[in-house]
């Protein structure tokens with residue numbers, strides 16, 4: 001029980017109410033499953049067409065055409081990355097961390113998909129390999145690659161410490177997007193959104209339900225691999241928290257670069273086609289239907 005709770009006496013049937021079994025909010029059995037065998041077969045003979053180094057405490061953008069793959073690779077040392085994705089050419093269609101969490105759970109791995117914002121709500125990318133898949137959930141309930149955190153940002157830092165820090169992931173992503181698209185910082189900032197926390201090890205404490213982080217288990221050579229379902233613009237920040245074992249809004253932590261690799265297959269995966277935008281009519285009942 002949360003320590004601040006308990007002011008109100010339990011009703012007589014409290015135990016019965018607590019004992020109700022949960023149901024999964026969004027059973028994903030209704031979703032078309034990605035054909036991972038076909039995706040993996042498409043790697044045969046692929047070629048690396050781009051490489052982007054993300055410097056420590058900075059972010060960088062990259063593009064991945066629909067039907068290609070990209071990898072986020074750990075190099076030099078344990079380092080966490082904050083990932084944003086947009087539909088190339090349309091910043092309004094962006095990664096929807098919250099719905100991805102509702103569909104796939106708090107942490108993502110092979111076979112999970114990164115869904116786009118409303119009204120698009122379609123897979124932007126599918127995870128096709130995760131070298132940290134072995135980690136599972138640890139004794140604290142921690143796991144890797146979460147969609148429960150948001151991204152470290154200077155506003156929360158200001159709230160909690162009163163200080164100014166300019167290399168939080170939010171600012172890094174803002175600078176990178178502005179630079180890539182030739183936009184003013186103020187124009188780019190609203191396009192920055194909640195991230196996939198690549199390689200970050202996180203969970204919620206069992207006693208207070210608070211968001212926690214711990215040193216990432218990632219090591220150089222580890223990677224997370226994605227298949228681009230649509231044309232993507234990505235931005236990745238090498239978090240100032242480094243391996244996120246202590247803090248993440250300062251220059252204190254040891255930080256390392258991250259590598260993004262883009263691979264083009266000889267042919268798209270067998271049977272694959274670009275997912276269409278969500279088919280909902282968008283009438284929202286306005287016509288009385």
Ligand SMILES: [Zn+2]
Nearest residue numbers: 152169239240
């Ligand atoms: Zn960060």
